Amino acid sequence: MNGTDRVSxxxxxxxxxxxxxDERLVVNWFVSKGSQVEAGNSICEFQVERVDVDVPSxxxxxxxxxxLEENAAFERGDTLAYISHE
Incomplete structure (x- = not known):
């Protein structure tokens, strides 16, 4: 991949x-496709049993x-997005 890897x-x-x-909704994306992020940045938020949880990069x-777009249902361990990094 030309020195670039993808991380789920x-x-x-x-x-x-x-x-x-074991199933919840993506509540909010703090980034969009093409956004540059640093390790540890919160990139989205999901809700499980009335608890909002931030997902770090x-x-x-x-x-x-x-x-998965906002309001999409998913299960524990499903891929929400990918990050390309070198």
């Missing part, structure tokens, strides 16, 4: 351990693409 962004690491529900790079 999912919710497995930030899903509340005590949450009994695992690496620095460029958001490309966003897989």
């Amino acid at each position: 962004i999912d919710t497995a690491d930030v899903w509340p351990e005590d949450a009994e529900d 695992p690496v620095a790079g460029t958001i490309d693409p966003i897989v």
Whole structure:
């Protein structure tokens, strides 16, 4: 990939351990396709059992693409977006 890798962004690491529900909604994207992010930046927010959870970027790079739009339902571990990084 010409020195560029893609990293998937999912919710497995930030899903509340005590949450009994395995399906939730993307509430808000703080970035859009093509946005530059740093590792640790909050890139989106999802809600599970009335708790809002921020999803941090695992690496620095460029958001490309966003897989699930706002209000999309997903399950624990589903890919929300990808980050291209070098």
